Amino acid sequence: MALETCQAKRNFKLAPKSKDGKAVAAKRPAAKARSPAPRERDWPKGARKGAMPDFIEPALAKLKPKPPAGDRWIHEIKFDGYRLQVRVENGKIRMLTRSGLDWTEKFGREVLEAFAALPVQSAAIDGEIVVERDTGASNFSALQHDLSEGRNDRFVFYAFDLLHFDGYNLVDVALIDRKQLLESLLPDDNDKLRYSAHFNESGGLVLDHACRLSLEGMISKLRDSKYRSGRKGDWIKSKCSHRQEFVIGGYVPSTSMKNAIGSLAVGYYQGGELKYVGRVGTGYTAATAQMLYEKLSRLTQNENSFDDKLTSEERRGLIYVKPQLVGEVEFRAWSADGNLRHAAFRGLREDKPAKDVTREMEKTTAPLLPKSAVTLTHPDRIYWPDEGVTKEGLANYYAQVWRFMAPYVVNRPLALLRLPDGINGRQRFFQKHAWKGMNPHIEEITDPKDKQGEKLLRITDFDGIVALVQSAVLEIHPWGASTDNWEKPDMITMDLDPDDEVAWADVIAAAYELKERLEAEGLAAFVKTSGGKGLHVVTPLTPKAGWAEVKGFAKWLADSMSADRPDRYLATATKAKRTGRIFIDYLRNGRGNTAVAPYSARARPGAAVSMPLEWSELTIEVGPAYFTVDNAPTRLDALPRDPWDGFFAAAKPLEKKKR
CATH class of the missing domain: 2.40.50.140 (Nucleic acid-binding proteins)
Incomplete structure (x- = not known):
């Protein structure tokens, strides 16, 4: 199963947008269900003719630490929304919660109209209503936000079971047959009403890929089971977090x-x-x-x-x-x-x-996380207002990724983006030097080439990064060299910065082309999302070459790609010439220049982070801002190893060649 399979089968689509890029909701008349003429069909075994009951108590999943094994089970993505039973009956649509509350009026007309357009006289459909982020993953916080704001243009209903259909009760029909009927009933091209596809692959494999995509988890169901209300064990849920x-x-x-x-x-x-x-x-x-x-x-x-x-x-x-x-x-x-x-x-x-509400018992273990001696004042200060990420939340994030992040930020000169009032505040400081009241866990260090100038900054441990959070540092940009060897860089960072018109697939292709060129020079190549618009291809170096040589090599790479494909690539920062092309930014490799650190947050809407990937994970489903402060720890917990495992072990010296 390819990494993108989980998402592809969910058929992610975005809400319609207006010319200014904002989502819009059309105003339409109230929904009325269609009443087609009865049809003769071969009903599956177990279907019983009869009136639709008032309410069918939902089947619920038992939580297990591992998904069930064997081909008796099918697996579905676990959605992050509200469970609803939608009833089409006598020309009316009703949406009932898992406890039977009528929430028909909560979700606007567009979803109701999608159900009204179904070619049925009566039906009871089990599913979940969600709001999806731009990444395509459902998000309960976004659903809550839209409900509180009265916004209804982003609601999507995923249908996963059919309990009653045109006068026939289906609860005693095998699940796989109920799903087949449901799929035949639902439209293929409706953004508001979608079929929840299932997977026949190994449950462990499906869960692994769901977690790598930072989804909530999955539901496993016995393929031949009847629909049984309550937690009977026919449905098992496995969570990524x-x-x-x-x-x-x-x-x-x-x-x-x-x-x-x-x-x-x-x-x-x-x-x-x-x-x-x-x-x-x-x-x-x-x-x-x-x-x-x-x-x-x-x-x-x-x-x-x-x-x-x-x-x-x-x-x-x-x-x-x-x-x-x-x-x-x-x-x-x-x-x-x-x-x-x-x-x-x-x-x-x-x-x-x-x-x-009771405790859901599950036996799981988690790695020990570092603790800091730094006190966070005003830990509830919100840094990303729309995402709800507070000072405490950012510190928690760094605690969870520190074991991966530390080698790329410790003992390196740092440039820091500080936003004391969060990303929407007026105060915005890009700082390379100390400020008044700076926490003592952020060290000042003398630049050997500028002993009379202002001291630079570095951190040496986890207390240091928590001190940065306390100081409202929302982005961390280290040098490509350590303070143990100032004049010999130990990495090259090539920043692929695409014009807005460039397709994401073309940015991925550019990253692979850089990888091939670097490997042809005997060097290793690693890739990460930027957390902004593009990708970074990063090469570890044995620290022997100086800054001028390293920057010269990076420039040669950019120039050669631009010369070979001038229609696609650009090696100069001229914005007027960037239309439809990718700027290959090599300038981050000069002395004193910086690039955003692996795992660093970005001070932009969405609270995205710069996320290291394995090359096999680089797909069109994982965009440059897919991973965030909120979802990145779930992904890392699901990985069997560090995505940049062996980064510094792969370092080679930069060979001197005539270029």
Whole structure:
């Protein structure tokens, strides 16, 4: 199975856009279901004629640490949205939650119209409504945002089961036959209503690829099973990350915004008691933080909401609330004392009663993460408002990727992009030198060639990168040499910067061409997304050649590609000549020049990161900003090894040649 198969089978498409690039929602009349004439068909075994029941309690999946094996199972992508049962009956469309609540009016007319256009008299369809990011992956936080804003142009319904069809009850029909009927019923070209395809390959293989794409996980189903309500074991869910619902028992007000929450205290029910599992301090957009404050401030109470006796640290600043609201939370692991580690809020679950929330038991292990002695002040300060990534969230991200990232940022001169008020703030500083009040874990170091000038900056350990986060550093740009050997670069970075008109497939082709040329020179080539528009092809070097020689080689590479394909490539930074071409930027290889570090966040909407890839992962489905602060740790956990494993071991000296 190719890496892109999971996405390709989901048939990802974006919402329609206006001329200015913004998504739009058409205003149309209310939906009415069509009533075609009854058709004769060969109904599958188990189909029974009868009226459609009022509500069919949904089949639910049991959580297992590993997917089931064997050809008795089929596997589907696990979506990140709201489970709904859609009923087409007597010319009307109804959308019911998993508890039977009528949510028909929540999702706008376009999805309803898609169901109304189906050639059926009556049907009950099981599926999930989602909102997809530009990457193509469904995202619960984005769904919550659209619901709160009254936006309905991005809703997409993925149908995965058919329970009733034109007067026949199908719950006793084998799953694979129900899906075949469902697929024949659904249109191939509707952006709002899509069939959830399944995979017959090994469950472990499907889950591996889903996790590499930072999806939520997958659902495995017995192919010949009947539709059985509740958790009966016919459906198994396997997750790429720890994620479940928790009851909100209190909140701490924001230290950086008025009338907003800064963190939530959450728990789950066990034997009728609400057990405290810790605080969730990131994942809130500005709007979500204010919405939660408004809802929770109406539920405040004096007594402890949890049945545990909280420590003074756990009680600090906490305002208790009646335990009525349920939030979905993604987290790194369970700690030894039963608390959440590195937790992020994903949205309110209005479709699930608080009393139904229990701990989902799963036996998993996670690598030990570094801890820092640096104190984060105002940890709830939001750096990426639309994505809800806070100062604490960025620090959590770096804790999870540090074991991969450290060799590329430690003991190197750094250029830093600081945005104290986040990406939408006015303050924006690109700094190579110290600033007032700089944390002592960020070191000053003298440039040997400029001993009288201002000192440069570096970090030497994990405390250093947390100090950068505390200082609102949202991008990290290191030199291509270490401070152990200032004048001998140990890497070359070639930045492929495409014009907006260039197709992503052409950028990938350019990266492969660079790889071939580097390998022809006896050098290794590694690739990473830029987190912006393009790709970086990076070559490790044995540090023997000087800056002038390394930059000269990089220029020769760019010039030769441009000379061979002037219609496709450009080796100069002239924007007027870049239309339809890729600028091969070699200038990052001079002394004092920098390139964004592997795994560094980018100070742009989306909270993308510069992500190292294996060459086999470089596909059209994984664009330059696909991986983010939120989803990158899930991908890395799914990998059997570092995607740049052996980077420095592959270093070769740059041979002197006449070029």
